[in-house]
Amino acid sequence: MAKYWLKYSKGEAIRFISHLDILRAFERSFRRGNIPVEYTQGFNKRPRLSFATPLSLGVTSDGEYVEIALAEDLSEKELADSLNDVLPEGLKINGAKKLSKKMPTLGSLVQAARFEVFTQSEISSLNVTTFLDKKDVIITRTSKRKTRDINIRPLVFEIKQKSKGLSFLIAQGSEQNLRPSELLTSLDVTNYQLHKNETYFLYGENLVTPFQWLEKTEM
Structure with missing residues (x-):
């Protein structure tokens, strides 16, 4: 096999x-x-x-x-x-x-993902700056079993404003997972189209793509 x-x-x-x-x-x-x-x-x-x-x-x-x-x-x-x-x-x-050898499952290795959001209306740079300046951004997350408040600010690693949207790097995976919609709601962004650029694993202290991780691990 x-x-x-x-x-x-x-x-x-x-x-x-x-x-x-x-x-x-x-x-x-x-x-x-x-x-x-x-x-x-x-x-x-x-x-x-x-x-x-x-x-x-x-x-x-x-x-x-x-x-x-x-x-x-x-x-x-x-x-x-x-x-x-x-x-x-x-x-x-x-x-x-x-x-070339047995590896952990893909899902267990995922740590982050980069997304782009495209909009027809301008996104407020003040909302982005205010979000990044905060230490805590609390949202309420509701599931079938319970409702709880979580701080999503530590789960957002980077936000870059573009001419017609944003690029952002956020925590994703089995341990910590931020939905893009949760970030965009906090930034008061509506009527958008979302595109995922890349998935990332952690190698040492650096985020790398899965293929980069594989090359480093199999060396």
């Missing part, structure tokens, strides 16, 4: 399909491309897929990652090309890396 990390993009054509639909699109593409994917055991066998993070509905991205297991070896280029030949419009493999 061989394992690979794939970097893929989700484009405008499929902006409003769900994470479950993305999973199904990959499953169909494995069959159409005759890709020797490894399946789980048991009655309901599924391809061995593990995503770094689910992407929210309506968000496009150039920085999504998925781990797949194959029953036989393929070259990184052959795997990427074979999938790109059969994936639906809007999904594209932008890179593939074969794992």
Whole structure:
């Protein structure tokens, strides 16, 4: 069995399909491309897929990652090309890396993500400056089980204002996770389109891309 990390993009054509639909699109593409994917055991066998993070509905991205297991070896280029030949419009493999040893799951390694938000109206620079100057920005987060107040200021690492929007780097992952919508609500930003640029892991004290992390770890 061989394992690979794939970097893929989700484009405008499929902006409003769900994470479950993305999973199904990959499953169909494995069959159409005759890709020797490894399946789980048991009655309901599924391809061995593990995503770094689910992407929210309506968000496009150039920085999504998925781990797949194959029953036989393929070259990184052959795997990427074979999938790109059969994936639906809007999904594209932008890179593939074969794992040389056992690695933690993608989801357990995610620490941050960079996003861009595009708007038709000007975003208040005062709101951005005021947010960055604060030590505490408390929001109320409601889930099915409970409602709690959290301080989101430590989860925002960077905000840069652009001509028609913002670029921001925020905590994402299993330990600390900030939803982009929570930050944008705090900045009083509405009627926007969101794009994810990249996913980041932590290597030492530095944030690096998953492929950079892999290269440093496998050295």
